Amino acid sequence: MQFCVVKNTTIVIDGSDNSLEIMIANANNSGFTEADIEILSETEYKVRVKNESKSDPPELSEIDRIGAELVLRELETLDLRSQNEALGGQIVGLELRLLTLEGGAANV
Numbered sequence: 001m002q003f004c005v006v007k008n009t010t011i012v013i014d015g016s017d018n019s020l021e022i023m024i025a026n027a028n029n030s031g032f033t034e035a036d037i038e039i040l041s042e043t044e045y046k047v048r049v050k051n052e053s054k055s056d057p058p059e060l061s062e063i064d065r066i067g068a069e070l071v072l073r074e075l076e077t078l079d080l081r082s083q084n085e086a087l088g089g090q091i092v093g094l095e096l097r098l099l100t101l102e103g104g105a106a107n108v
Contacts, residue, residue, distance in 0.1 A: 003045040007038050010049050 004014040004023040014026045020039060027037045040048065060068065 001042045003040045003042070004037055005040060005045070005048075006032065007036055010045065010052050012045075013037060015045075 001015065001017055002020075002023065003012055004027050005012055013030055013032060014023045016023070018026070023039060024034060024037070027034075
């Protein structure tokens with residue numbers, strides 16, 4: 001097994017027994033160039049993961065921290081919009097039921 005990763009990271013683009021050509025094609029299809037990637041053996045990948053987990057996580061710059069916070073807020077906003085749409089659909093359904101019940105009562 002080999003791992004096609006973003007260069008100097010453990011971010012896997014393709015981890016398989018695919019040929020080198022297929023791994024590079026998969027990376028290209030994912031928006032990476034050959035200069036952006038590297039192919040590691042399973043042993044090389046495991047060593048890199050082990051070494052990466054030992055090192056301290058890098059400090060985020062103020063801009064990165066704000067950017068990450070902004071992304072979280074956007075995701076929360078999208079979730080709330082989705083919930084709002086679902087609730088709006090339920091309200092419409094209840095209003096239609098109410099109109100149907102009122103129309104039925106008027107015919108009695």
